[in-house]
Amino acid sequence: MRKILYTTVSLLAAAPLFGIGYAYSGAYNVAASAPHSELGRWYLDLLRSRSIETRAATVSVRPPLSDAEIAEGAAHFDQMCVDCHGAPGRERGIYGKGLRPTPPDLAGIAAHGEASELFWVVRHGIKLAGMPAFGATHDDHELWKIVAFVQELPGMSPGEYQQRTGRDARGSSHTTREHVSSACSKRPVTGRSKKRRASIIPPA
Numbered sequence: 572m573r574k575i576l577y578t579t580v581s582l583l584a585a586a587p588l589f590g591i592g593y594a595y596s597g598a599y600n601v602a603a604s605a606p607h608s609e610l611g612r613w614y615l616d617l618l619r620s621r622s623i624e625t626r627a628a629t630v631s632v633r634p635p636l637s638d639a640e641i642a643e644g645a646a647h648f649d650q651m652c653v654d655c656h657g658a659p660g661r662e663r664g665i666y667g668k669g670l671r672p673t674p675p676d677l678a679g680i681a682a683h684g685e686a687s688e689l690f691w692v693v694r695h696g697i698k699l700a701g702m703p704a705f706g707a708t709h710d711d712h713e714l715w716k717i718v719a720f721v722q723e724l725p726g727m728s729p730g731e732y733q734q735r736t737g738r739d740a741r742g743s744s745h746t747t748r749e750h751v752s753s754a755c756s757k758r759p760v761t762g763r764s765k766k767r768r769a770s771i772i773p774p775a
Contacts (some may be wrong), residue, residue, distance in 0.1 A: 603671035615672070620698065623688050624693075630687035634712065642735070644716030647709075649736040652677070652717070655701065658736075661731020667708050670701045678724040689718045 577775065593599065607615065636644075654664035655674040667674050693714050696704030705714060720735075725736075 603669060606671070612672075619700075623691060627685060627687040627691040632688050633715055633718065634691070635676050638717060640716050641719045641723070643713075644718070645735045646721035646737070647713065647717050648720050651705070652721075659724065659727045659732040661732070666701075672700060674701065677721050679728070681722045682725040686722060687720060689721055690714060693717060 604722070606612075624755045626690035649658070652658075652659055653712075655670065656677045657663040657667065662668075663674065690703065694704065694706035694711070705717075723735075
């Protein structure tokens with residue numbers, strides 16, 4: 572029993588030293604062009620999903636939004652999100668194609684994820700994933716407009732996307748950049764209400 576305990580303690584003590592030594596050796600390839608190992612991908616996916624689920628539990632329920640406000644969210648989405656995530660009928664841009672991990676298809680995320688989780692990610696971003704924290708430049712109500720539009724992406728056709736965002740078949744936007752960029756000045760963040768889980772709209 573004492574030998575087992577000694578071995579266990581020794582392994583636990585050696586683990587941090589091994590990790591530091593491995594990092595210092597430079598053996599790990601941090602290049603975005605190199606895919607993660609299966610074990611590394613599993614661990615990072617678990618770490619990200621549990622972190623988001625835990626913290627999104629504190630997010631307030633999505634406020635009621637008018638069609639006009641969701642249309643504003645569509646314009647913001649088209650300017651801020653498409654280059655990395657793509658959209659119906661539109662591929663990821665040069666930045667999104669070069670990121671590791673690859674930015675997810677938001678239509679699939681919206682079909683199965685919680686609104687509260689979408690909001691938390693948009694507001695706080697994700698470290699080492701290229702996902703910005705838009706809470707630094709947009710207030711909560713503006714972010715909910717974007718989330719509301721993202722929730723409508725599942726099943727949306729390329730034609731519907733063009734109509735909703737004011738884009739023509741060539742991808743040129745008819746919406747004014749001034750309207751979208753005006754929201755990018757730093758603003759105070761709104762407060763939080765009691766803990767409550769937001770529901771999926773539409774349900775998964």
